[in-house]
Amino acid sequence: MLTGEDSRALERHAHQVQHELRTIPGIGAVTSSASLVRPELSVRPDFSRAADLGVTASTIAETLRVATIGDYEQDLAKLNLGERQVPVMVRLDDAARRDLETLKRLPVPGARGPVALENVAALDIVSGPAEITRHNRVRNINIEVELGGRPLGDIEKAALVLPSLRLMPAGVQRSALGEAEEMKELATSFGMAMLTGVLCIYMVLVLLFKDFVQPGTILTALVLSVPGAMLALFLTGLTLSMPSMIGLIMLMGIATKNSILLVDYIVIARRDHGLDRAEAILDACRKRARPIIMTTIAMGGGMVPVALGLGGDPSFRVPMAVVVIGGLITSTFLSLLVVPALYSYVDDGVQWAKARFTAKHQERRLLAGDVLAHTPERGS
Incomplete structure (x- = not known):
């Protein structure tokens, strides 16, 4: 959308923008809301x-x-x-x-x-x-572009490098409408959804493990899945769009599940079977690797037909499937390496903090006992 108070300058620049947009390869019709004279x-x-x-x-x-x-x-x-x-x-x-x-x-x-x-x-x-339209009390002209099957991000990126949109004349402003505006709102909503999802998962893990520290170790799997998802989009030539964001939200639950399997078994082995930390970690990785890999193969195999565009709308489903497959691959293999190591470091930190707290508590009790021992008794 182009806006400006000078109607002649606005129409003149809108005509130039419309002409340059038609030079973008692979797009459909380019139409303008400028009224006929x-x-x-x-x-x-x-x-x-x-x-x-x-x-x-x-x-x-x-x-x-x-x-x-x-x-x-x-x-x-x-x-x-x-x-x-x-x-x-x-x-x-x-x-x-x-x-x-x-x-x-x-x-x-x-x-x-x-x-x-x-x-x-x-x-x-x-x-x-014949008609005068306004947006926020300022004259405006909307220019619509048919995507022609290409991703919105690619078209928007190609449009913003055009001279007429990169160098705006004085008195004319540019803003996004339609799918481009919805994409910006979606990015904000997606961030809130991700944050809400992470908080909900953390609260459930706190109730499950009765601990506030180790659930943070489990949530590192979310970070481990993002590089694989972005790399998969890059290798396939896709962009970060609404379907790919939906795939990232789906990936949250799957990636967290792998870490829960590992950490939960480590806790059970140390608490119920009396194993030390190193033995419990090795035993958990050996016994939980099979279900983790089987779940990943099953989920990835189910997403392969979708990633290949078989059935449904490929323009919407393919980015979502590619994100899930790429994130599953990296989170699965990195979880078996990073999560156990991070669990050890976090456990060391917890033990150190407990030792410091216990030492200070005992020191205070000893000081309090010495003070009471040296206090003279008063006669009645």
């Missing part, structure tokens, strides 16, 4: 002359409106015909409305009697827009 009657009041004769601009406008299109319906006289009323419309006939000399002689009410319209205004036949 049609002949119209231009009335320019002479305000000094009108003030001398006691004529206002609103009086001139009302005289022309009544003479050309008639008065408002609620102000029309009514002819009573039994059970119905017929409004009486009084205006010039078609031939008189097309005659400029007749319009110039229209009587306009003034302070000292009727005045001919040509005495207080200049009338000319000029060309002008």
Whole structure:
């Protein structure tokens, strides 16, 4: 959307933008909402002359409106015909409305009697827009581009490097509408959805493990899945779009599940089977690797037909499937390496913090005991 107060500069630049957009390969039709230019009657009041004769601009406008299109319906006289009323419309006939000399002689009410319209205004036949549209009280022209099956991000990127859109003239501004505007709103909503999802997963993990620290270890799988998703989009030539964002949200639950399987088994092995931390980590990786890989293969295999564009709308489903497959591959293999190592570091930090807290607590108790031992007893 192009906006500006100068209608001529706005239309001139919109025509240039429309012409350059047609040079982008692979797109469909490029249309503009600029109104067609049609002949119209231009009335320019002479305000000094009108003030001398006691004529206002609103009086001139009302005289022309009544003479050309008639008065408002609620102000029309009514002819009573039994059970119905017929409004009486009084205006010039078609031939008189097309005659400029007749319009110039229209009587306009003034302070000292009727005045001919040509005495207080200049009338000319000029060309002008058939319709004037505004956005936020500023004139605007919308330019629509059919994507032609290409991703929205590619078309928008190619359009923004055009000279007419990169270097805007003074008084003309550019903004996004339609799918481009929805894409920006979607990015904001997607960030809120991701944050909400991560918080919900964290709260569930806190209730499950009865711990506030180790659930953070599990959530690292979300970070491990993002590089694979982005790399898959890059290798396939796709862009980050709404379907790919939906795929990232789907990936959150799957990637988190792999970490839960590992960390949960480590906790059970240390708590119920008496294994030390290193043995519990190795045992968890050995026994949980098979279900993790099997789940990944099953999910990835189900997404392969979608990624190949078999069935449905490939332009919508393919990016989503590619993101899921790429994120699953990296999160699966990196989870078996990074999550156990990070669990060890986090556990070391927790043990160190507990030891420091216990030492300080014992030190305070000893100091409190010494103070009580050296306090003299008072006699009754």
